[in-house]
Amino acid sequence: MEYLGQIDEASYLSVLNAPVYRKIMRCFYREYEKMNFQLYKEDIFDLLKKDNEFENYTMEQLVLDLNALVKWKNLTPIQDPGRVYTIADYKNKQYQYTMSEYAVEIERLTVRLENIFVESGNLSTNFFLRLEKSLNEAPEMKTATLKEVNEWWRLLQEDFKRLNQNYQDYLRDFYSGKTEQLMKSVEFVVHKDKFIKYLTEFVQEIQRHSHRIERILKTNLSDIEEQILEKVIQSELDIPHALLEIHGNAEPSIRENVYGKWTSLKHWFIGSDQHECECKKVLKVTNDVIRSIIQNAALIVQIQNWGISRKDDYKKFLQLFLNCEDMNEAGKLSAHVFGIQKIQHFKTIQPRESDSINSSIYEEEPCEFLLKPHTRNYREKKEKSGFRDKTMEKRLQREMYLSQARRQKEIVMRYIKNNKIIFSEIDELVTEEIRIVFLQWIAQANMNSQKVGRTEYGQEYRLIRKKENCVLKCQDGNLIMPCYILEFKQS
Numbered sequence: 001m002e003y004l005g006q007i008d009e010a011s012y013l014s015v016l017n018a019p020v021y022r023k024i025m026r027c028f029y030r031e032y033e034k035m036n037f038q039l040y041k042e043d044i045f046d047l048l049k050k051d052n053e054f055e056n057y058t059m060e061q062l063v064l065d066l067n068a069l070v071k072w073k074n075l076t077p078i079q080d081p082g083r084v085y086t087i088a089d090y091k092n093k094q095y096q097y098t099m100s101e102y103a104v105e106i107e108r109l110t111v112r113l114e115n116i117f118v119e120s121g122n123l124s125t126n127f128f129l130r131l132e133k134s135l136n137e138a139p140e141m142k143t144a145t146l147k148e149v150n151e152w153w154r155l156l157q158e159d160f161k162r163l164n165q166n167y168q169d170y171l172r173d174f175y176s177g178k179t180e181q182l183m184k185s186v187e188f189v190v191h192k193d194k195f196i197k198y199l200t201e202f203v204q205e206i207q208r209h210s211h212r213i214e215r216i217l218k219t220n221l222s223d224i225e226e227q228i229l230e231k232v233i234q235s236e237l238d239i240p241h242a243l244l245e246i247h248g249n250a251e252p253s254i255r256e257n258v259y260g261k262w263t264s265l266k267h268w269f270i271g272s273d274q275h276e277c278e279c280k281k282v283l284k285v286t287n288d289v290i291r292s293i294i295q296n297a298a299l300i301v302q303i304q305n306w307g308i309s310r311k312d313d314y315k316k317f318l319q320l321f322l323n324c325e326d327m328n329e330a331g332k333l334s335a336h337v338f339g340i341q342k343i344q345h346f347k348t349i350q351p352r353e354s355d356s357i358n359s360s361i362y363e364e365e366p367c368e369f370l371l372k373p374h375t376r377n378y379r380e381k382k383e384k385s386g387f388r389d390k391t392m393e394k395r396l397q398r399e400m401y402l403s404q405a406r407r408q409k410e411i412v413m414r415y416i417k418n419n420k421i422i423f424s425e426i427d428e429l430v431t432e433e434i435r436i437v438f439l440q441w442i443a444q445a446n447m448n449s450q451k452v453g454r455t456e457y458g459q460e461y462r463l464i465r466k467k468e469n470c471v472l473k474c475q476d477g478n479l480i481m482p483c484y485i486l487e488f489k490q491s
Helices: 010-014 016-032 043-047 059-071 087-092 101-114 125-138 138-142 146-175 177-183 186-237 242-246 251-269 278-306 311-322 327-338 391-414 432-446
Strands: 074-079 096-099 420-424 452-453 460-474 477-488
Touching: 010 016, 010 101, 016 043, 016 101, 016 146, 016 477, 043 059, 043 096, 043 391, 059 074, 059 278, 074 311, 096 101, 125 146, 125 186, 138 186, 146 186, 146 251, 146 327, 177 251, 186 251, 251 278, 278 327, 278 391, 311 327, 432 460
Parallel strands: none
Antiparallel strands: 074 096, 420 477, 452 460, 460 477
């Protein structure tokens, strides 16, 4: 069925104040691409202020413009009671704003129209394999023709773009109002395992492939940024771009576009001290979705258990009464079923044969449990037995302990050089046992203001801390810690 009526969501593109509305929606869309689905008006205001054209723009104007976009169904306001700190805040109602599905597609279309001469979408892991393959071919591009380089670059960017767009579109549905209501319905419980399995497999694949791609990127990073990207720019310049040629020199625009795309791809897999890589953000969002699905399903089951039907119980009672031989036996059964007062129920830890919430307790096999009185005078009977000579066992245990202590001391002493242990200079792998000893010494010295301590071997030491951090390589992983120095007192 065709709908040829007016599309209110597109109103902001053609009204008198369209540039302001478009800038606001573009800010929302850029944050949406970064997985920031919900924004406060303060967040939008800070983003707008980065533009010189909005230097005199006020918060009051922003509120009016946001209300207009809400009226056109481009934005959906969600009240946030957690941001209420004063009575005035409560009266003013603090909102988070999220883009509607129409608004996302409209902005995506406007971006494609603005860059129509440039390449402009399920959770498929095939794109990871294709990206990995393309990046492995990067060294070959140094000797390839411009046409081959251009084809390699376009394939790489197309796979990366589709990877981004696919996971964004898929995960976006879990943040929509309709999906949120669906996840809280009884019907969703039947399908939850399918969603969890699908998302979990995606998490496992992205963890496996992202590490390999990161390693490939770091290996070929200098060659790509110093040589190959320049060949990519030359290959793009060989292709006539009508719009760019009309406006003059095409090289600056193409160069900006190529390096911008490469930076996005690099930061997707490689993080920095200032920014976390996008790959980890995707993992966090996906894990949040999985956690939300599990929590909603558990809540639904819990609610159902609260109102569980006694139909099966009554059926069992009817069957018992039907099997009675006479009214006398039926009367005794009735007195037993309905006449017992203050009945005691016991909750056991016996595992059930079925996890179905619809299965009755009467369908399971009976179990026997030994009940013990909880009184002060009760004592369990113990079997009388004579004393056994454990001298040899104690001697073996003592010798084993002393041998282990001597071995540990020998290993620890090897790390003391010139009466110091400098953790930043330790290159070999440290065992878990020795790492625990080091951390105990550091903790002991940190517990006093003089930063001094004494080892279990009687050595006095002083703890020195430097500003920078170091990595202590251990057999069970790397420990990032301050550059501590243990300075031992000369005996």
